[in-house]
Amino acid sequence: MNNRRNWLKQVSLGTLALGFSPFETFANPRSENYVYPDTDKSPILLRSNENPYGPSPLARIAMTKSVNSSNRYGWNLYPQLITAIAKKNNVSDHNIMLGAGSTEILDLVLQYSALNKGNFIMAETTYDYWTDPFEKLGLKKITVPLTKDKKNDLPAILKAIDSNTKMIYICNPNNPTGTICDREKLISFITEATKKAIVFVDEAYIDFTKEQSLSELTVENKNLIITKTFSKMYGLAGARLGYAIAASSTIGELSTLKSSPNLSVSIVSAAGALASLNDEKFIQQVYAANEEVKKYTIEQLTRLNLTCIPSCSNFIYFSLENYKKDFFKQLEDHNILGTKIYEENGKWTRITIGTMKEMQQFIAAIK
Template sequence: MAQNRRQWLAQSGLALAGLSLWGKQSLAKEFGNNNHSSYRLPGNIIKLSSNENPYGPSPKARMAMAEAVALSNRYPWDTTTVLREKIASINQLKKENVLIGAGSSEILGLVAQLAALEKGNAVAADPTFRIWWTAAEKSGLEILKVPLSADKKHDLQAMLSRMNSQTRLIYLCNPNNPTGTVVDSNLLKSFIEEVSSKCLVLLDEAYIEYCGESSLCSMVSSNKKLVVAKTFSKIYGMAGARIGYALAHPDLIQQLNKLQPWENAGASAVSLAGAIASLDDNDFLMKSKKLNEEAKQFTIAELSKLRLPSIPSHTNFLYFSLKNYTGDYLQRMAANNIIAGRLVEPGDQWYRITIGTLDEMKHFISAIK
């Protein structure tokens, strides 16, 4: 079954025409609504391609963001400081350990640029989240790709062996995107302690709230070579608000600040207000995690019945193989108004699919049968 990229791009474009209408309809909803109702695109389109939380932003975040619109004529310097202090307090750090960016993607790009100030290479798993690769390569870093293990996990020993005297950065996405696998926090901590003596380490924890592993952000208090990238785009449901942050030693934060045109100024007043409120809405976070797990387990079970194997996932997406599938997957997705993830590994036809609501995943399974 060949991947039809043109078909996939056309399918993804289905959502564009109605985005303006969708935004107006979403804003018209009651901001204080505590129900975990999903936010659908117009035309009954189901989007399962970008690992977004179908239930977010949280009720508290929506209300705070609505109120912040009136203050958008002012620079949100004070609000930025409040968020940095709140993030620091939650993680038992100081605000000097926190850098705010327009999504964690900005953070990844900044770290890549910093590492590339001295030409060399960056070591990363393959496949993994690679949005930062282009910035790294254009800045002079060669990407040394290390295949995942047979069970689709980071092969830490192989990554260590791939490093050399020219290695400036090692990237770890935990849990890993697109496979959903996780590295034990104790193993990862030991690995980071070893390799950070040789180069910068970028730990991407975009999906850490979905899994049972602990964040390793406490390491930044003493480790001057570690950057932990985090985001409000995933479990907090604020992907469109574009706000994320880095946790690092103050000395390293200062180096990253110098690469920003205006330090900590990438997020809007509305996004900052939503992020602050999100951190106070633990009920929403827990419900999102519970609903995601229920929909994920349903999807895994149904794919198994169809003899379509999947990798145990610790995230809000699933990595599954269509090697044994005889239908036209993308055609069936398009026919059922589903925007699905692309092919990642052609060999055994590994795809990634976002976990939506239970109803959306039932529709997905019905479409794939």
């Protein structure tokens, strides 16, 4: 513990010594890795729900310092990070497993669920890039339409469960719609659904809300698995660090499917994550900036007669049904990377919330 205090003290002193500029100057929305072949100008990245302000000052210092230790495994650092994560989520160290992003946790749970053949259930419009491996492992995908207001239809999902169901996936807040489940209704759903199958709740965007995580429910419910990530609010998408929260017995069973649990996380990523958890000021600034820019963007889209779904995240889901121009061509012509049409009925698409300057450029591009 003393070593951790000393390390954090060094990080804090390093931050003061560097004299970081105001919050907005942290923004690093573009990268030399994203350059169109016919131009020297890198695009505005509004497609992957990345945090344009991160990593935090403390994380940057910690990651830079840890590079010199990259010749060693992080045996001493991982337990410190797990303890910090457990404390944040009001669980014990035995309820946490680290992964190289929450995607690795998803992959691990699908392997676990596929030990016995059957099916899995999810909303028809949700984060689904992980589902192909599930089906290749022999599980059948069952989708349940969203409600009219673009939320997970929990009663319908509950009815869809059968004797072959192995897992139910709930993204909350949901990606790409940005909607969130009513907490009490979700708890009630979990209580019933976990009697029959694993419920996997993806809380990648929960930090962009004032909602409390469901992490504490995992302690007594071995069929509830929650995943969180440092990719979004903490601005460490490229560092690849996420984690599972589950009953200790479930973490133990998941661990048997990995040759070296927690070792897929680099020492640099772990150092950045640990420092991020101690930079509450930065997190509050990111939250406030996201809320301000989100409000501006929704107001501007509404003025363009585009229907927006109220967002509990760092992205906006809106309809292009009333848009007369070629939306994606407009983005391309202005060097902006967006996503796609997620629902043909209504022409629903999603845009990531960048900095105020980026969103002003986005609105100007589509006017």
